[in-house]
Amino acid sequence: MTQTLSQNWDLDTFFPGGSDSQAFQDYLTKLKEDLERLNIRVKDMFAPTASDQLAGFSALIHEVQDTAVRLREASAFTSCLTAQDMKDNKATLLSGTVKSLRATYATILTNIERILTEIPEDLWLELVRHPEFEAISFYLGERRQAAREKLSPDMEALVSDLSVDGYHGWGELYNTTVGNMAIPYEDNGETKHLSVGQAQNKLSDPDKTVRDTMFEKWEKAWSAHADFCSDALNHLSGFRLSLYKNRGWHDVHKEPLDYNRMSGQTLQAMWKAIDDHKSYLLSYFERKAQLLGVEKLDWNDVSAPIGNVSKAVSYDEAADFIIKHFETFSPKMASFTKKVFEESWIEAEDRPGKRPGGFCTSFPDSKQTRIFMTYSGSASNVATLAHELGHAYHQHVMNDLPPMAQQYAMNVAETASTFAELIVADASIKEAQNKDEKIALLDNKIQRSVAFFMNIHARFIFETAFYEERKRGLVPVSRLNELMVQAQKEAYKDALGSYHPHLWASKLHFYLTQVPFYNFPYTFGFLFSAGVYLKAMEEGQDFENRYIALLQDTASMTVEQLAHKHLDADLTSTAFWESAIQLVLQDVNEFLTLTNE
Structure with a gap:
């Protein structure tokens, strides 16, 4: 089949020239100046103590949000550069610059937290009901509570500064080391040196000897x-x-x-x-x-x-299949996904030098996302592609919310991705051409x-x-x-x-230096999305708008509140989790039945 879709992403839309981009250098220079000016401003700022002072505080919060959006844009760009070529030393240096800017922003947030803790309780209650702050009241309240559990603002600012070359530096050094690793592999008498990502794909080869x-x-x-x-x-x-x-x-x-x-x-x-x-x-x-x-x-x-694992799925075939089955649940998600493929938002080429794994990152200043993976045509690759497209759609439906209402955590981020993966996995099984293919797809899902x-x-x-x-x-x-x-x-x-x-x-x-225990959120997202999937199967396309509403609330409440509001479920009870697990048990039972012969 003729390949029509590009498997390389378009980063020039943001800053032409890659790690040599002058436009990106200018963007960083302006961002650095704005961050430094904002840092000085908030350091000496006092908390509002009366209603007539809320307008000034609102202007400050808007400025902080605007700066955060541009910082996320810069961070996403350097993440893409270092992922597509782990030997791009200029990209690594740019990534270090962005991490330094993030440390300055962390100091700004620390001082914002200080200001929030100093707001009198009666004015605070008025603030969270104010139209200017209502959409971000949960986030502000979260930061206010967090500040009470941390060190003094000066000490927290020092921690942020020291972490750039200390804490984050260890994470960067690990990435550099992995990027330089080459694992030898014999292929038809020829010794090849595979990247970590390429070698990892060989660990699931059909041939046990391999x-x-x-x-x-x-x-x-x-x-x-x-x-x-x-x-x-x-x-x-x-x-x-x-x-x-x-x-x-x-x-x-x-x-x-x-x-x-x-x-x-x-x-x-x-x-x-x-x-x-x-x-x-x-x-x-x-x-x-x-x-x-x-x-x-x-x-x-x-x-x-x-x-039957011999069937390779071309990139174009995978795109068509995913769009088709997203359509059965959500025409809006299908339309968005079609745009992602057509406008080259995905880096999927199978080549050495790329970092292992896959991710989706958002460019909030441009209201776009980019997806990274290594596509080799396996059923697992199709699932990964659907997974990352779920992430992209989640950010898409959040784009018009205030930036502070877009800060959803990784556990609910994994909900949208795993939900998309479930749609495609189940569709693949239902459309299997024969028993062997169905067994193979069930196995992949299990x-x-x-x-x-x-x-x-x-x-x-x-x-x-x-x-x-x-x-x-x-x-x-x-x-x-x-x-x-x-x-x-x-x-x-x-x-x-x-x-x-x-x-x-x-x-x-x-x-990863964002947060430790970057593991259980995946399991949470998998099972929570299974609960969402059960609702979607009951309601079909009628659930589309409710699903969007759920995603839009992911940064504005706890997961327990989210489940109660949109699924009428209690996450502190095993009952919800057990009902979600039944989907997995159905797959296992079907697999055992089909392979009983």
């Missing part, structure tokens, strides 16, 4: 870099723990829970419901082992394809459930245990390997024949 060979090289490569990764992980966590100690925070889950606007009770209810139903996945493991002709699945067999219920649970268990040990001192490589294998055995109910000791080194999410 999987086993690549997994051995994969472990060896990460073992060779383990000392450095251990340093990075220990220092990132050490920074956080020192900050927590000085703030008087004793629970390592406090920051990620606050960031995700969810309670510990909700997190516990979710994990309990999952743990209570893992036995169904063990039945799937046993059947899959039989089909693969092995006694017990190894780590690198879990994501191995089953059934693999993602395994990832959310077990792989991510293992990461959560590991990270929790690691932080407790890190409080007592540095954790060496050997112990990190032990903690990871222990976590994997617990999460997978000791059902595998081998494990991945260096997952703590190879998983980028442990080295």
Whole structure:
């Protein structure tokens, strides 16, 4: 089939010239000047104490929001540059400049928080009802409460400044190291050197020999870099723990829970419901082992394809399929998705030098998004593409809200993406051409459930245990390997024949500096979106506008409030999570029935 859609994104729309863009340099210069001026202004500003002073405060908040939008634009651009070519040293330098600007903005926010805490209670109640502030009252209240739990504004500003070269520097160094890694691979007698992203794709190859060979090289490569990764992980966590100690925070889950606007009770209810139903996945493991002709699945067999896997899906075919099935649920989402493909908002080319994984980032000043992935034609690639398009649509429906009402957390961000993925996965299964293809697609879908219920649970268990040990001192490589294998055995109910000791080194999410525990939000989003999906199946296109309303509220309330308002559900109870898990159990039962012969 003729390829008509570009697999390279268009970044020149924002700033022509890539990392050499003079327009971007000018944008950064103006942004830096505005940030410095705003920083001086808010540092010496007093809180409003009367109603007639709210107009001045409103003007300040508008200026802060405008600056935040431009900072997000700059950050998105450098993220795209470094992802598309991890050896682009100029892009890395630009990324460092943007991180420095973000530190200045963090100082501004700290002073905004100080101002918010100084507002008298009676005026505060008036402010949150004021038309100028109503849409962002939740965000302002959140910042006000956060300020009361932190250090003094001067100390928090110092933390932000020091974190650029200390805390964030470790994350950047990890990315640079991974970008320079090359893993050897024999292909028809020729030795190729694969990027981490390319090598990762080989770990799910249909041929077990290829999987086993690549997994051995994969472990060896990460073992060779383990000392450095251990340093990075220990220092990132050490920074956080020192900050927590000085703030008087004793629970390592406090920051990620606050960031995700969810309670510990909700997190516990979710994990309990999952743990209570893992036995169904063990039945799937046993059947899959039989089909693969092995006694017990190894780590690198879990994501191995089953059934008719020879069919590759071209990029154009994937685009048509996704748009078609988005249309059955939401014509608005389908129309938006068509625009994304046609206007080259996606970087999907399979080539060396790209960073591993996939992401969607927003350019709020331009009201656009960009999607990054490596597309090689697998069913998993199609699912990833749908996933990232869900992220893009989420931001799209938020574009006209005030910037402070767009700051949704990663758990609800994963809701829109996983919802889109579910639509496409189910459609793929229903349209399977034969039994073998249906089995293959079901297997692929169940693999993602395994990832959310077990792989991510293992990461959560590991990270929790690691932080407790890190409080007592540095954790060496050997112990990190032990903690990871222990976590994997617990999460997978000791059902595998081998494990991945260096997952703590190879998983980028442990080295992200936005927030720790960048794991459970994916599982939350998966199951929460399943709850949304159940509603959508009941109501069809009648649910479209309700879905948009739900997405638009994701930055304006806690997840418990969001579920109560739009789904009439209680997230602190296992009942909601168990109903969502039934979708997974249906897939497992169908897989077992189809493969019974």
